[in-house]
Amino acid sequence: MTSIWPPRDVMNEVATGGGPGAGPGAxxxxxxxxxxxxxxxxxxxxxxxxxxRLGRRIARGVLLPVTLYFVCFAPTARRHSARYLExxxxxxxxxxxxxxxxxxxxSTVLDRIYFxxxxxxEFDVQLNGAELVDATLAEGRGAFLLGAHIGSFEALHAxxxxxxxxxxxxxxxxxxxxxxxxxxxxxxxxxxxxxxPIGRAGSTLAIRDWLDGGGLAGLLGDRFLPGDPARAGSxxxxxxxxxxxFGDGPLRLAQLLRRRVIFMVGLYHGGRRYExxxxxxxxxxxxxxxxxERERLVREAMRAYVAKxxxxxxxxxYNWFNFHDFWHEA
Numbered sequence: 001m002t003s004i005w006p007p008r009d010v011m012n013e014v015a016t017g018g019g020p021g022a023g024p025g026a027x028x029x030x031x032x033x034x035x036x037x038x039x040x041x042x043x044x045x046x047x048x049x050x051x052x053r054l055g056r057r058i059a060r061g062v063l064l065p066v067t068l069y070f071v072c073f074a075p076t077a078r079r080h081s082a083r084y085l086e087x088x089x090x091x092x093x094x095x096x097x098x099x100x101x102x103x104x105x106x107s108t109v110l111d112r113i114y115f116x117x118x119x120x121x122e123f124d125v126q127l128n129g130a131e132l133v134d135a136t137l138a139e140g141r142g143a144f145l146l147g148a149h150i151g152s153f154e155a156l157h158a159x160x161x162x163x164x165x166x167x168x169x170x171x172x173x174x175x176x177x178x179x180x181x182x183x184x185x186x187x188x189x190x191x192x193x194x195x196x197p198i199g200r201a202g203s204t205l206a207i208r209d210w211l212d213g214g215g216l217a218g219l220l221g222d223r224f225l226p227g228d229p230a231r232a233g234s235x236x237x238x239x240x241x242x243x244x245x246f247g248d249g250p251l252r253l254a255q256l257l258r259r260r261v262i263f264m265v266g267l268y269h270g271g272r273r274y275e276x277x278x279x280x281x282x283x284x285x286x287x288x289x290x291x292x293e294r295e296r297l298v299r300e301a302m303r304a305y306v307a308k309x310x311x312x313x314x315x316x317x318y319n320w321f322n323f324h325d326f327w328h329e330a
Contacts, residue, residue, distance in 0.1 A: 044183040051113045052187050056122065059110055067103040071095075077323035084326065087240035088317035097318075104318040108152040108268050109180070115154040116184040116191040120162055122272065127159060129262075129278030133216070136260055137165055142211030144254045145264040146281060148222040148309055151319045155266035155274040157193065160216075167215045169194035171207060171250075208257055218264065219250040221305060222322065235299070237306045240313070242327055248302050255284040255298060263308050267316050281305060
């Protein structure tokens, strides 16, 4: 392992998607980063109370007016949803498509409560690719799990909790989704989502130590955050028929730490059905001294990630929860 650890530079790249070739000409980060949280603590706490006290069947009934509210009174999110769905479905989306998109999102948010309470038995969860994770963990060096805002990470986390050797920590900004995490802990005091905060001195060392202990470090690669304008950047790749920008910081971090990268997703198939998948994405365990070769490997992994993401959103279009200007068309 290299003895030089530049946490500030590397974690800036994780946050902004920067790296060699990135520059100020890249588009600004998506508007999701600046948007205020629409949810409030009282509404989330009320929903959690209904879910725990009255059960999932009644709580899912409450999702109907919640979904109706967002369909009627969230025009910006609805517009961006329609743009995305038109590309994913290959046709102009109907009102029913918009409804299903918002309702799928609301359903996965509701089910976070049950997953946090350890009620995995309440669901039909299919697990694919567990042997890949088991083989990786057997090596004792950990690995990166790279996913996207698709389906439910909590389903994946619950599966990990049920498997003693599978310890997962999310690498993220700690303020993200702080309200929902506070509510989850209020209804499930035993719930603990391991978080490695980024954007701080020592973040890279913390990730390295977690991996060295045999843990899995999870990141979501379909968004990037604003940073220093001189460093902000992204990789432009075709996605659903139009160029989109993706941050390659997570892959560069995996390459720096010389770890394997596994693609992860927890798809919601309606009702009580979830499917957790693990698939190989990239392997940076071998040291590469040539800078050009390192760059080629990162770009190759980036293209593979975007290809998997595109295949997934076509397979399960209502599972991708990016309700913002992803293609920077506004």
